[in-house]
Amino acid sequence: MGVVNCVFCAIMAGEQPGHRVFEDETVVAFLDARPLFPGHVLVVPRRHVETLTDLPAEDVGPFFTRVRLIAGAVERGMDAAGSFVAANNRVSQSVPHFHVHVVPRNRKDGLRGFFWPRTRYASDEEAAAAAARVRAALDVG
Incomplete structure (x- = not known):
């Protein structure tokens, strides 16, 4: 596996060592070795897949059910006002094994938005x- x-x-x-916070047949969740804040957890599928799009459709629901569970635990356990839940696919993915970051958040904690500059579309056109390109690339069926 x-x-x-x-x-x-x-x-x-x-x-290798890791501070586990949860594990079952679907996922292992452990502290990020380089956290944004204490309590920053990585939720990792047991099945080795590189990206979200590689995760089999039947595993998506069970995986994200665990992400939801961990997000609540991080917020409660770290007395956080909320959480940031995110995943990278290839770009900025430091380990090529799909994982979701669950980061405890509080107002004025120093993080801004999505951690990078946001822009606007130059026009509605x-x-x-862009929307048309994404729609055309959808693979549903």
Whole structure:
């Protein structure tokens, strides 16, 4: 099930240390070694997949049910006002094993938005063209 040289697979196998907060047959959740704030948790599917789009459809619901569970626990356990829940797919993904970050948040904690500059579409036409490209690329069926 694990992949050689995957740090997350090694943590799940007990070959590398990790401060686990939850595990079952679907996921392992452990503290991020380089947290944004204390209580920053990574939720990792036991099945080694690189991205969200690689996660089999039948695993998506069970996986995100666990993410939801962990998000509530992080907020309660860290006395946080809320949480930031996010995943990267390839770009900015430091470990090529799909994972979701659950970060405790409080007002004025120093993080801004999505941590990067936000922009606007130059026009409604530009926005409509972007929406059309995404719609055309949908793979439903």
